[in-house]
Amino acid sequence: xxxxxxxxxxxxxxxxxxxxxxxxxxxxxxxxxxxxxxxxxxxxxxxxxxxxxxxxxxxxxxxxxxxxxxxxxxxxxxxxxxxxxxxxxxxxxxxxxxxxxxxxxxxxxxxxxxxxxxxxxxxxxxxxxxxxxxxxxxxxxxxxxxxxxxxxxxxxxxxxxxxxxxxxxxxxxxxxxxxxxxxxxxxxxxxxxxxxxxxxxxxxxxxxxxxxxxxxxxxxxxxxxxxxxxxxxxxxxxxxxxxxxxxxxxxxxxxxxxxx
Amino acid sequence: xxxxxxxxxxxxxxxxxxxxxxxxxxxxxxxxxxxxxxxxxxxxxxxxxxxxxxxxxxxxxxxxxxxxxxxxxxxxxxxxxxxxxxxxxxxxxxxxxxxxxxxxxxxxxxxxxxxxxxxxxxxxxxxxxxxxxxxxxxxxxxxxxxxxxxxxxxxxxxxxxxxxxxxxxxxxxxxxxxxxxxxxxxxxxxxxxxxxxxxxxxxxxxxxxxxxxxxxxxxxxxxxxxxxxxxxxxxxxxxxxxxxxxxxxxxxxxxxxxxxxxxxxxxxxxxxxxxxxxxxxxxxxxxxxxxxxxxxxxxxxxxxxxxxxxxxxxxxxxxxxxxxxxxxxxxxxxxxxxxxxxxxxxxxxxxxxxxxxxxxxxxxxxxxxxxxxxxxxxxxxxxxxxxxxxxxxxxxxxxxxxxxxxxxxxxx
Numbered sequence: 001x002x003x004x005x006x007x008x009x010x011x012x013x014x015x016x017x018x019x020x021x022x023x024x025x026x027x028x029x030x031x032x033x034x035x036x037x038x039x040x041x042x043x044x045x046x047x048x049x050x051x052x053x054x055x056x057x058x059x060x061x062x063x064x065x066x067x068x069x070x071x072x073x074x075x076x077x078x079x080x081x082x083x084x085x086x087x088x089x090x091x092x093x094x095x096x097x098x099x100x101x102x103x104x105x106x107x108x109x110x111x112x113x114x115x116x117x118x119x120x121x122x123x124x125x126x127x128x129x130x131x132x133x134x135x136x137x138x139x140x141x142x143x144x145x146x147x148x149x150x151x152x153x154x155x156x157x158x159x160x161x162x163x164x165x166x167x168x169x170x171x172x173x174x175x176x177x178x179x180x181x182x183x184x185x186x187x188x189x190x191x192x193x194x195x196x197x198x199x200x201x202x203x204x205x206x207x208x209x210x211x212x213x214x215x216x217x218x219x220x221x222x223x224x225x226x227x228x229x230x231x232x233x234x235x236x237x238x239x240x241x242x243x244x245x246x247x248x249x250x251x252x253x254x255x256x257x258x259x260x
Numbered sequence: 261x262x263x264x265x266x267x268x269x270x271x272x273x274x275x276x277x278x279x280x281x282x283x284x285x286x287x288x289x290x291x292x293x294x295x296x297x298x299x300x301x302x303x304x305x306x307x308x309x310x311x312x313x314x315x316x317x318x319x320x321x322x323x324x325x326x327x328x329x330x331x332x333x334x335x336x337x338x339x340x341x342x343x344x345x346x347x348x349x350x351x352x353x354x355x356x357x358x359x360x361x362x363x364x365x366x367x368x369x370x371x372x373x374x375x376x377x378x379x380x381x382x383x384x385x386x387x388x389x390x391x392x393x394x395x396x397x398x399x400x401x402x403x404x405x406x407x408x409x410x411x412x413x414x415x416x417x418x419x420x421x422x423x424x425x426x427x428x429x430x431x432x433x434x435x436x437x438x439x440x441x442x443x444x445x446x447x448x449x450x451x452x453x454x455x456x457x458x459x460x461x462x463x464x465x466x467x468x469x470x471x472x473x474x475x476x477x478x479x480x481x482x483x484x485x486x487x488x489x490x491x492x493x494x495x496x497x498x499x500x501x502x503x504x505x506x507x508x509x510x511x512x513x514x515x516x517x518x519x520x521x522x523x524x525x526x527x528x529x530x531x532x533x534x535x536x537x538x539x540x541x542x543x544x545x546x547x548x549x550x551x552x553x554x555x556x557x558x559x560x561x562x563x564x565x566x567x568x569x570x571x572x573x574x575x576x577x578x579x580x581x582x583x584x585x586x587x588x589x590x591x592x593x594x595x596x597x598x599x600x601x602x603x604x605x606x607x608x609x610x611x612x613x614x615x616x617x618x619x620x621x622x623x624x625x626x627x628x629x630x631x632x633x634x635x636x637x638x639x640x641x642x643x644x645x646x647x648x649x650x651x652x653x654x655x656x657x658x659x660x661x662x663x664x665x666x667x668x669x670x671x672x
Contacts, residue, residue, distance in 0.1 A: 044579075052641050171642035178634050179627070186633040194636055207638060 004076070004086055008093025012065070018097045021057065025105025033113045043123050046106070047206050050131045051199055055138040056163050058098060062142025063159040065094045067152050077260055084252040087143070091251060095139040099132045106131075123209045130202035133240040137198050138163065140247035147254055170197050191226055195236075198243045205236050287311035295320050295328075295336070302326055310334045310357070318342050318363070325351035333358040333387065338372075340364065347375040353382045362391040364419060371396035371421070375403065383408060393421035394442065400429045405437060412442035414465045422447040422470075423461070426454060434459060444470040445487065452476050460485075467492045468506075479504055484516075490535065492518045499525040507533045515540040516557070519547070527552060537562045538580070541570070550574050551671065559585050559625070568592040576670050577601060577620070581638060584620035586658060587629055595620060595663040599670045607668045617662035623650035626657055 414420030445461030
């Protein structure tokens with residue numbers, strides 16, 4: 001598995017796309033800091049980018065990589081290698097290189113602007129951790145979709161739809177249900193609904209660090225009790241882990257049984 | 261030579277005599293051992309010099325014009341028995357005392373220092389601890405409360421008192437005081453022409469400053485930080501709030517300032533930072549808001565209704581989650597030439613103001629007003645999309661509520 005992981009990783013490195021991705025974040029980081037010149041504000045702007053772009057790029061990249069390396073995968077399948085190693089190796093190769101581009105691309109400019117002396121370091125690390133999780137989750141989802149769809153167009157369509165659903169439509173439905181049922185106590189419902197969407201969960205986690213004054217108003221009590229404490233943080237991280245593990249597990253499960 | 265020495269001798273005699281005759285020293289080894297005794301033997305306009313030590317006394321009544329000065333902060337311990345000092349005479353000065361253990365009562369408001377129906381008093385450099393009420397001015401006039409420190413240990417609202425309380429008082433100056441951990445830091449009721457300046461009121465259970473039915477007052481350069489609910493200003497006219505700082509009032513029902521039934525006020529040069537709500541306005545008319553800074557609040561301004569002819573000019577709105585929440589479709593208030601950090605317009609003619617108007621009320625803030633739980637969707641992409649569409653063609657938010665001339669640069 002490690003060998004295939006390495007191969008996928010270097011393949012991506014050679015293909016230049018991870019550099020483009022890396023340079024994009026590097027540029028973004030520098031431009032944001034140049035314009036804001038203050039770490040904590042740059043972190044807020046960055047959050048919007050991470051919440052939207054990271055899942056999108058993870059999804060598109062995952063699907064693209066899977067379809068592109070299909071011939072190579074078939075070649076590998078003919079060899080005496082465990083199937084789960086082939087697919088998991090490829091998956092971790094892609095997700096790993098994307099995560100690395102993200103972390104380094106954003107980390108370098110922020111570190112140069114004095115992140116380590118600033119108290120924004122925890123917000124920033126949380127941002128990077130959720131960013132890394134989102135990459136892992138959405139690449140895994142993309143691999144799953146690609147694995148289940150032989151047709152490339154269909155696969156792409158579903159992948160983009162999955163992103164669109166979690167990033168936009170889910171919130172729309174969430175909002176509608178909150179408004180429709182506004183007569184009822186909705187605190188626990190909104191907590192649970194947040195937990196079920198990795199994008200919402202990451203957003204809430206980061207927001208509670210940044211926009212705390214708004215969230216503390218009104219409904220604050222229950223959110224603060226939950227997300228504000230260490231238990232909430234641990235629970236949220238566990239939820240993100242679960243969101244990573246389940247698609248990865250399904251990937252290896254389906255890959256083992258699939259007739260190529 | 262001879263003349264001068266006679267003159268000097270005369271002056272020495274005059275002042276020395278005056279000082280000596282008018283000063284009564286109180287200490288544990290002196291002739292006069294308690295403060296009560298000192299007051300009893302003193303003549304009008306005498307000075308009571310209280311030496312360092314602990315005096316276990318309460319219900320001390322100052323009924324003649326005296327100057328009571330503590331040397332190196334003598335402790336007056338009320339042993340939780342009741343009120344400690346009550347001033348019922350004009351022209352009294354209290355200086356440099358350390359008063360602790362005021363009694364708690366549910367039927368009468370025991371205070372560390374109470375001034376009743378007196379004029380021209382001065383209370384300064386007094387430290388109050390373990391108290392029920394701190395300094396209580398009742399039907400007083402022309403007094404000064406300077407440079408005192410009130411540090412309470414209030415836990416529950418129902419059995420704690422206020423730091424500095426003014427009731428039916430006039431022309432009082434409250435300056436450079438520090439009030440902490442009491443119920444309401446500074447409380448005013450039916451008190452007119454009061455100046456509250458340079459005080460720091462923080463960590464109080466309920467309000468940092470609370471006033472009702474008090475007109476023509478000036479609040480200047482005070483700091484109100486981390487109070488249970490912030491500052492509440494109610495049912496008053498012609499108030500001036502200048503250069504105050506309202507900070508870190510967080511909580512489900514917290515605000516920097518609550519304005520309720522306030523008319524003809526002026527709110528200028530204040531800073532509202534990191535409050536759940538910067539200013540919450542209800543039934544307040546003809547108020548001028550200018551040169552205020554609203555920084556990193558949940559809601560910079562929340563207008564709850566019945567607010568007419570207010571003007572918001574030259575304010576900075578920076579990095580607030582919501583700049584303005586408005587619960588009606590009717591708008592009679594003017595927003596002009598403010599700086600909004602959320603403004604995304606441009607200034608092609610380079611006159612310093614944006615070419616397209618800024619709409620401070622977002623659809624999302626309208627939705628959150630209706631269903632508070634939706635706050636969980638703050639900064640989600642979906643919300644940005646519907647906010648954008650609302651911005652392009654307003655349906656739910658007041659149509660005419662715009663800042664037609666948003667500034668491009670922040671006001672210094």
